[in-house]
Amino acid sequence: MTIALRNADVFAAEDLPLLCVRGLTRTYGTRIGCAEVDLDVWPGEVLAIVGESGSGKSTLLNCISARLEPTSGTVCYRMRDGEMRDLYRLQEAERRLLLRTDWGFVHQNPADGLRMTVSAGANVGERLMAVGDRHYGRIRETATDWLGRVEISADRIDDQPRAFSGGMRQRLQIARNLVTGPRLVFMDEPTGGLDVSVQARLLDLLRGLVNDLGLAVIIVTHDLAVARLLSHRMIVMKDGNVIEHGLTDRLLDDPQAPYTQLLVSSILQV
Numbered sequence: 359m360t361i362a363l364r365n366a367d368v369f370a371a372e373d374l375p376l377l378c379v380r381g382l383t384r385t386y387g388t389r390i391g392c393a394e395v396d397l398d399v400w401p402g403e404v405l406a407i408v409g410e411s412g413s414g415k416s417t418l419l420n421c422i423s424a425r426l427e428p429t430s431g432t433v434c435y436r437m438r439d440g441e442m443r444d445l446y447r448l449q450e451a452e453r454r455l456l457l458r459t460d461w462g463f464v465h466q467n468p469a470d471g472l473r474m475t476v477s478a479g480a481n482v483g484e485r486l487m488a489v490g491d492r493h494y495g496r497i498r499e500t501a502t503d504w505l506g507r508v509e510i511s512a513d514r515i516d517d518q519p520r521a522f523s524g525g526m527r528q529r530l531q532i533a534r535n536l537v538t539g540p541r542l543v544f545m546d547e548p549t550g551g552l553d554v555s556v557q558a559r560l561l562d563l564l565r566g567l568v569n570d571l572g573l574a575v576i577i578v579t580h581d582l583a584v585a586r587l588l589s590h591r592m593i594v595m596k597d598g599n600v601i602e603h604g605l606t607d608r609l610l611d612d613p614q615a616p617y618t619q620l621l622v623s624s625i626l627q628v
């Protein structure tokens with residue numbers, strides 16, 4: 359099954375996918391993580407991967423973000439020069455550069471994506487240095503600007519994230535990821551583990567940033583309300599398989615697979 363629905367309004371400017379996944383399977387011994395997944399992601403679109411615990415969301419996300427080698431299948435990414443490259447055939451240095459520059463990865467637990475014992479400013483500035491910026495004044499200015507964009511006051515720039523609340527840490531992790539102007543950002547339950555009111559604010563912020571920056575995002579969530587708010591398209595996973603895919607509004611308003619109907623009726627009522 360090739361998941362290639364497109365929203366013409368959103369994607370008119372770009373005619374080629376950014377990421378193409380074909381026949382992606384990952385097994386753990388005899389256990390299936392995910393099986394025979396095909397999907398395309400276009401520039402500027404947000405794709406949500408949803409499903410209950412153990413359905414294979416993390417396995418798929420890790421395989422398509424070059425963090426977990428698939429057992430079979432391919433993951434191709436359109437580099438900035440326009441060439442489609444198989445992620446698992448890149449040189450290690452090329453892959454690392456991609457991870458530091460063109461991609462972001464927002465972890466559920468901010469501590470996994472931040473350096474907790476260096477300042478907030480350094481957490482953001484470090485990514486700029488990784489792409490070659492060496493001008494201290496400019497790095498600090500950009501870091502301050504990005505802290506503002508994620509609603510962290512400039513006077514917290516020298517504080518370490520361990521002195522921040524959970525919501526602030528997550529916003530800092532987002533700033534650290536976006537400061538280098540990535541084209542594709544992977545997010546693993548970015549609002550998981552936060553209070554409901556903090557979640558709502560973070561979602562609002564994320565939605566604004568994604569729209570303003572025209573980012574492509576692949577977001578894993580078990581929360582259909584998060585998928586509804588952020589994504590253009592969704593895929594629904596069960597037991598490692600994609601059982602339904604489509605435009606988010608269509609899929610949530612008119613789910614076809616019995617499993618999706620169950621998910622929607624049990625979760626979206628809140």
Ligand SMILES: Nc1ncnc2c1ncn2[C@@H]1O[C@H](COP(=O)(O)OP(=O)(O)OP(=O)(O)O)[C@@H](O)[C@H]1O
Pocket residue numbers: 386389390391392409410411412413414415416417418580
């Ligand atoms: N390292 C591993 N070793 C063995 N089996 C694994 C491993 N990681 C995942 N699995 C199995 O692969 C299947 C998919 O797991 P995965 O973590 O991808 O699902 P998930 O939808 O992300 O779940 P959750 O939302 O709980 O993180 C499950 O049956 C799981 O037990």
